[in-house]
Amino acid sequence: MSGAAQASPAAAAPVLSQFARWVTANPLIPLLIAGSAAVALVAALWLWAGAPEYRVLYSNLNEEDGGRIISELESRAVPYELTQGGRTLLVPGDQVYKLRLQLAEQGLPQGANAGFEIMDNQAFGVSQFAEQVNFQRGLQGELASSIESLGPVSRARVHLSMAKPSVFIREREPAKASVVLTLAPGRSLGDGQVNAIVHLVSSSVPDLTMENVTVVDQNGRLLSRPGGSLGLDGSRLEYVRDIEQHYRQRIENILAPIFGSGNIRAQVAAEIDFDQREETSERYTPNQDGRPAAVRSEHRNTDFDGNPQAIGGIPGALTNTPPGAAASPIDSGSDDNGEDEQNEESAEDKGRLRKEQLINYELDRSITHIQRQRGQILRLSAAVVVNYREAPSEEGGTEWVPLSEDELQHVQNLVRQAMGYSAERGDSLQVVNSLFAPEEEAQPREILWYKDPFWQRLLLMLARYLLAGLAVLILFRWVLRALADLYARAKSSSAATHTAPAALPQNAGASEQVNSESEVQEEEEPPPPRRRRRSSAYEQNLRELQEMAKEDPAMVAMIVRSWINRDD
Known part of the structure; x- marks a missing residue:
C-alpha cells in the first residue's frame, strides 16, 4: 500500500507538467478558464443579490x-427553508401574511392537542369506557390549547385524573390534575399567571380543587404552591401596592391644585391583615323588667296516697258536683266540735294528694357568626413633603419662602381627611416643608437611525x-483586461517569432528605414491603444533580435537553418 501511495504522486507529476505545458502553449486556454470563472462568479453574485429575504412563517x-x-x-410552488431541526419554517418575506391566511383557511396548523373534535367521528357501538376516555382526552387537549394561548407558554400538556364516584363518602377519590409547561426562551411565568392557570384547570374539571393542581415547567421546577397558597405572595404585594398608590394619589390630587403637582411628594405605607378569621358567639339575656317568659316545655305529675274507696262513687252528676264552700277558720269556734271531728274524719277518708309541676322557659339567646375577610387595613403611615412657595422679593424678583405654621396645619388637616386618618387604628402622618432641589431637564433620547429595522433591511x-456591481467592475477592469493583454502579448510574440527570418536586417539602413516608416505611420495616424501596445511589443522584440544578431550571428544562422530544415 505504501509503494502504491508513493507511486501515485510520481505518476501524476508528468501528467501535471504536460498539462501545464499544454496550457502555456495555447494562450486561449487560460482565457477560456478565466472567462468561465468570471461568468460563474457574476451569475452567483447576481443570484445572491436577487435572492428573496426569508422570514419565519x-x-x-x-x-x-x-x-x-x-x-x-x-x-x-412556494420556496421554503427549514431551520432549528425542522421546527421553524421560513418562506419569502413578501408572502408570509398571505400564506398564513391561506393556510388558516385550510385549518393549518392544527396543533398537537386533540380537543373535543376526536368525539365527532365516534363509532356507533363504542363502549362507555371508551367514550369516557375520549372525553378525558378531549378535555386535556382543550385545556392544553387554552394554556398555550398565553404569551410565555410555548407548549403545554395536561394530565387529568377524574374523580371516581362512590356511594360511600370515605371512599370517594377527588379529581387531580398535572400541567407540564414548556416556556419560550427567555420568558417566565409570574405568580399571578401560575395562579390563573391553576384556576383555569380547577374550574374546568368537576370536583377538582386548587390544592390538587400541580404546575411544573420543562426544567422540573414546581411553579404551583401546595396547601392552597398559590400566588398569595404575589397577590399580596400587588394588593398592598394598589392600596398605597390609591392613598398616595388621593393626597396628591387634593394638594396639587394648591401647590402644583411638581411641589408635592407623598408616600404611604399600609399594613394589611391577610389572616382570615371566623368567629361564632352565643349570648344569653336574662328575663328583665318582669316580662313574661316564653314556655319551652311543661311537665306535671300528680300523686295521691289514701283510701281509693273514698274517692269512688256512683258515676253521675252527684259525683262530679264540686264540694261546698269551706268554712272560714275565723268563724269556727268551740261550739262546732262536732263539725271539726267530721272534717277530720273526712280528711282521713280522702288521703294525701301530691302534685309536681316542671316548666322550662325559653331564654333570650343570640348567635353571631362573623367571617372576617383578609385584606383589611390595620394601619396607615403617610409622609408628605411640600416645597417652599414662590413669593415676590423686595428686589422685584421672586424667591422661595417656607410655609407658615397655619399653612402647614391646613395641609395636615387636608391630608388627614384625604387618607381617612384614624387615631384608633394607629395611623401616623408627617408633613414636612422643605425646599426642593432644581430638577434636571431630561435629555431626549436619541434614536439611532441605523438601529431601525427598516433601514437595516434597506442597507x-x-x-x-x-x-x-463592484465585483463585476473588478472582474472586467483588471482580470479580463489583464487576460486580454496577456493574450495579445502571446500572439504578438508568436507572430514575431514566425517573421523573424524575414525581419533580419541586411544592413543598418534597412532597420533605420523600417523605423522611419513606422515613425511616419505613427505620426500620420495614431493607432488605437491596444494596437499601440501590440506594435510596441513587436518593436521591442525586433530590437532584441537585432541585438542578438549583432552579438552572436552564428547562433542566429543556426536557428534560421533549423527553421529551414523543419519547413522542408
Missing part, C-alpha cells in the same frame, strides 16, 4: 403540522447590489 412546529404545511407549500439590500 411558523415556529415550534410538530411533525404532523410540519408535513402538512410543506405539502401545501409544494403544491403552491443590506443596497450592500448586496453594490457588492455585486
